[in-house]
Amino acid sequence: MLKNRISVITRLTALIGRLLPALLLNVGLGVLGYLSASFLLILAARALLGVIGAGLQASAPLLLAAIFLCALLRGVLRYFEQLAGHYMAFKLLAVLRDRVFSALRRLAPAKLEQKDRGEMISVITSDIELLEVFYAHTVGPVAIALLASVLMAVFIGAQHIVLGCVAVLAYLSVGVLIPVLNSRAGKAQAAAYRESFGAANSFLIESLYGLSETLRFGRGEDRERGMERITNEMDDSQARLKRLEGLTSAAADALVLFFSGAVLCAGLWLMRDGRMDFAQVLTATVAMTSSFGPVAALSSLSNNLPNTMAAGERVLDLLSEEPETPEVTVGAAVRFSGAACRNVGFAYDKEDILRNISLVVPEHGITGICGKSGSGKSTLLKLLMRFWDADSGQVRISGEDIRGINTECLRRIESYVTQETFLFEGTLLDNIRLAKPEATLAEVEQAAQDAGIHAFILSLPRGYETRLHELGDGISAGEKQRIGLARALLHGSPFLLLDEPTSNLDGLNEAIIIKSLRTAARTKSIILVSHRTSTMRAADSVYYMDAGRMS
Numbered sequence: 001m002l003k004n005r006i007s008v009i010t011r012l013t014a015l016i017g018r019l020l021p022a023l024l025l026n027v028g029l030g031v032l033g034y035l036s037a038s039f040l041l042i043l044a045a046r047a048l049l050g051v052i053g054a055g056l057q058a059s060a061p062l063l064l065a066a067i068f069l070c071a072l073l074r075g076v077l078r079y080f081e082q083l084a085g086h087y088m089a090f091k092l093l094a095v096l097r098d099r100v101f102s103a104l105r106r107l108a109p110a111k112l113e114q115k116d117r118g119e120m121i122s123v124i125t126s127d128i129e130l131l132e133v134f135y136a137h138t139v140g141p142v143a144i145a146l147l148a149s150v151l152m153a154v155f156i157g158a159q160h161i162v163l164g165c166v167a168v169l170a171y172l173s174v175g176v177l178i179p180v181l182n183s184r185a186g187k188a189q190a191a192a193y194r195e196s197f198g199a200a201n202s203f204l205i206e207s208l209y210g211l212s213e214t215l216r217f218g219r220g221e222d223r224e225r226g227m228e229r230i231t232n233e234m235d236d237s238q239a240r241l242k243r244l245e246g247l248t249s250a251a252a253d254a255l256v257l258f259f260s261g262a263v264l265c266a267g268l269w270l271m272r273d274g275r276m277d278f279a280q281v282l283t284a285t286v287a288m289t290s291s292f293g294p295v296a297a298l299s300s301l302s303n304n305l306p307n308t309m310a311a312g313e314r315v316l317d318l319l320s321e322e323p324e325t326p327e328v329t330v331g332a333a334v335r336f337s338g339a340a341c342r343n344v345g346f347a348y349d350k351e352d353i354l355r356n357i358s359l360v361v362p363e364h365g366i367t368g369i370c371g372k373s374g375s376g377k378s379t380l381l382k383l384l385m386r387f388w389d390a391d392s393g394q395v396r397i398s399g400e401d402i403r404g405i406n407t408e409c410l411r412r413i414e415s416y417v418t419q420e421t422f423l424f425e426g427t428l429l430d431n432i433r434l435a436k437p438e439a440t441l442a443e444v445e446q447a448a449q450d451a452g453i454h455a456f457i458l459s460l461p462r463g464y465e466t467r468l469h470e471l472g473d474g475i476s477a478g479e480k481q482r483i484g485l486a487r488a489l490l491h492g493s494p495f496l497l498l499d500e501p502t503s504n505l506d507g508l509n510e511a512i513i514i515k516s517l518r519t520a521a522r523t524k525s526i527i528l529v530s531h532r533t534s535t536m537r538a539a540d541s542v543y544y545m546d547a548g549r550m551s
């Protein structure tokens with residue numbers, strides 16, 4: 001566990017890289033700031049001693065000037081310490097966000113398909129946000145506490161070695177013992193809180209997506225109760241965390257008082273034996289009392305540490321996760337001349353989904369794949385897109401093993417229309433243009449016409465300029481499907497993989513699309529997946545799939 005935590009801390013610290021100067025500045029200013037706060041009081045005590053005639057004979061104006069300087073420095077140094085720390089933290093959060101989004105791109109779509117969406121949103125938003133605590137309030141403060149404590153222990157030890165030892169014990173108790181105990185006690189609560197937070201996110205997303213089903217089947221109250229249960233769980237775990245936080249801060253305060261008293265008592269005892277004078281005892285006591293700031297910051301920091309470490313671990317795990325199919329950047333760039341599967345076998349987990357599949361897709365024409373729901377048709381398309389790699393056999397594009405083809409080239413020659421088309425907020429024109437941002441309006445209109453959606457778009461008051469939110473829920477599954485098809489046709493790739501492109505369409509619209517596909521198939525290769533045998537009439541050749549086998 002400790003090994004794991006050290007590994008997370010090391011990996012997070014390694015990310016600081018070029019921001020190291022900002023960290024060093026933060027630490028340097030922090031140490032000087034705390035020292036000036038302590039010496040402000042030490043000098044004030046010395047000045048008082050001077051007034052009562054028991055202190056060193058330093059000149060009063062000089063002491064006053066030094067006190068004034070310490071007070072001024074304390075404020076200025078604190079400000080710049082915070083500035084440097086936060087500058088580093090927020091720059092790092094930007095770097096981390098960038099890396100996380102690159103990781104998501106790398107992992108999409110296969111790995112992301114398997115992840116819980118609520119959990120993903122927690123990682124992208126709150127986990128990264130929480131790392132601000134690590135960078136701005138952990139790395140710097142730990143280094144500041146270490147340096148400032150060493151310097152103050154030496155200073156107190158210079159009054160008397162025994163008092164120096166008490167100071168070391170005091171700093172270790174408040175700065176190490178309390179944080180370690182607190183972080184141990186809080187680990188389970190922090191994990192429970194985080195789990196309930198992720199569950200609440202997932203539940204909320206699911207509730208929003210399933211709103212119409214919930215209303216249709218009158219399950220509103222169930223959902224409400226579910227939300228209440230999750231919120232209560234979150235509330236409970238947060239309350240437990242807060243209770244622990246209170247206990248920690250009470251324990252830290254008690255230790256501060258105890259050790260300040262201990263230095264005073266030990267000092268008086270040493271003074272009675274004539275081994276210290278009053279000025280030294282007072283100086284050591286004031287130095288002890290006023291120097292707990294950096295270590296006390298560590299004890300309150302440890303309340304958040306379990307959460308921060310857990311967040312860091314999840315972010316680092318995401319960054320280091322390997323994609324299902326590694327991106328090929330140096331592989332062959334091919335011109336599409338057909339595709340083939342040879343004795344392909346595939347399982348998502350343990351259960352075989354595809355067994356010994358062989359098929360040949362010519363350079364032009366429509367290849368139909370027909371089969372019952374769950375027979376593995378979409379999975380086969382995903383292998384042809386190389387979202388996943390086959391476990392056995394070979395998938396070839398233009399005669400090349402798909403695993404050796406440059407990924408960018410593969411994305412250029414293939415267009416995949418899934419059963420669900422996602423539309424982005426923006427105009428319908430932008431949504432179709434997604435496939436080819438530089439497309440002219442005429443090209444977009446032609447693609448929309450071929451996909452049988454042009455007439456519908458023109459019937460809208462603002463035509464292609466209609467924004468998605470203006471349609472609200474008024475866009476049907478069939479219309480979305482046709483926009484998806486228009487995108488694929490506009491993309492201009494020579495190999496189209498269409499997964500049930502007409503499943504939500506009436507006979508008339510299906511006929512329009514089939515006609516367009518027949519025209520497109522003169523210059524392109526199209527795989528048409530459908531469970532309807534009627535759709536297969538458009539295909540030049542048809543493969544039938546049943547329980548992962550092909551006939």
Ligand SMILES: Nc1ncnc2c1ncn2[C@@H]1O[C@H](COP(=O)(O)OP(=O)(O)OP(=O)(O)O)[C@@H](O)[C@H]1O
Nearest residue numbers: 113348349353372373374375376377378379380531
């Ligand atoms: N990411 C995944 N992880 C695990 N199992 C999966 C995954 N995707 C699909 N499956 C399972 O693989 C089997 C084949 O699914 P697939 O989507 O390929 O079938 P299909 O023939 O396209 O079905 P449909 O016509 O209903 O879309 C199903 O049992 C499905 O539950």
